[in-house]
Amino acid sequence: MATTEEIRADLAEITNEVAGTDTAHVQLDKSFIDDLDVDSLSMVEIVVACEEKFGVTIPDEEVKNLKTVGDAVAYIERAQG
């Protein structure tokens, strides 16, 4: 099972790839839209990349709840169960 830090680090790589965000800025308390310059279409790209990377499913209605990096990491941990 991946640790919280491993998931965060992988998510940081994905966010960098999609939106060019510095990986060091992708911390649990950061908001994708307000802090990391991720727009709504990039967010969809990040979600799909997470599904592929972590082998989870993130339904569209869940995406609006993933406001911060911490939200996303927590969701992925739960989904990996």
Next chain:
Amino acid sequence: MSRTRVVVTGMGTTSPLGGDVASTWEGLLAGRSGVRALTEEWAEDLPVKIAARVAVEPTEVLERVKARRYDRSTQLAMVAAMEAWRDSGLEGAEIDHDRLGVAMASGIGGVNTLLSNYDSLIEKGPRRVSPLAVPMLMPNAPAANISLYVGARAAVNTPVSACASGNEAISLAVDQIRLGRADVVLAGGTEAAIHPLPMAAFANMMALSKNAGDPTTVSRPWDTGRDGFVLGEGAGVLVLESEEHAKARGARIYAEVLGAGITADSHDIAQPDPAGRGGSRAILRALHESDVDAESIVHVNAHATSTPKGDIAEGLMLHATLGAHASEVVVTSTKSMTGHLLGGAGALEAIATVLALSHRTVPPTINLDDLDPEVDLDIATKPRDLPVGDAAALNNSFGFGGANVAVVFGSV
């Protein structure tokens, strides 16, 4: 009635000969071919295995995150637009952005994005279709992204007329300025269709050359050995501006766009009218709108794509429109070096036409070893000087669907 004069104040390109205007012009004058064997694995199965890729990959120039949100046709358009904008001196200048427009054409649109997303759909399912696919593949994506880059808030258009699209964009931009709807318009065309599907389609309709010899010798307009065009990719952008606006800011002016003519053949969906009647009418209208007589034309950058019928038809058009003067005009086909950029062709060739007028040098047509006896034109096979003094030049583009666009440029 006096009319608004429209001038060229900036130019940018990325082409099979170079990543900017200077290197492209150098390549044209040197008679260098940009046609190469395709090294991609998919090319092995195709009946045509050559094309003219851009000399500089756009991803080497653009920011990575921006580039991945652009179809390749937009990537090329952005490289050209950024150079043209810098070159015009308008970057960072205080101008009325509500009177800044874009007319950026594409013949085919974001075909690479469309087809790569179709591959994802089939291989991985609908979830893997990119949420960016639509804004990337839409034909007006290059125009829209240029608008975002320069802050253009007047009309942002995408004329589509196959291989005449780039020239049509220039004509449309001139109209926008003359109608008083804009002071400055970035105009041009882009194309990035070197992909197995369009290549197979063009080959199957017998449009592409199947010559398997040295790739650099395959595009050979007006030569008896020609058997079709070579697909190229690239983009060209010209900054067009009302003379008044340009002079008020002390801009460098390369040339004037005197006028344009647009007609349709209504003859066949793909074949040109063998007598070139529609093209002739476009040239006559362009001369009329430009208020110049045939004798003022010193140079023609021909559409001449290296197809058996089209190259002959264009020769007939020049004789029908320029009369006896047709044999005194220095004609060239830069497609002999760049291949055929489809929707980008008219724009790249407009840049070549403007530079020919301003440098008084016509770039050569390469690979013309044995002139087709049905063609009676003075074709430059080496760089040729143009006379000094007031001069005008004609840039022709013809497209599938019977589209004909002729644009006349004047020296300044």
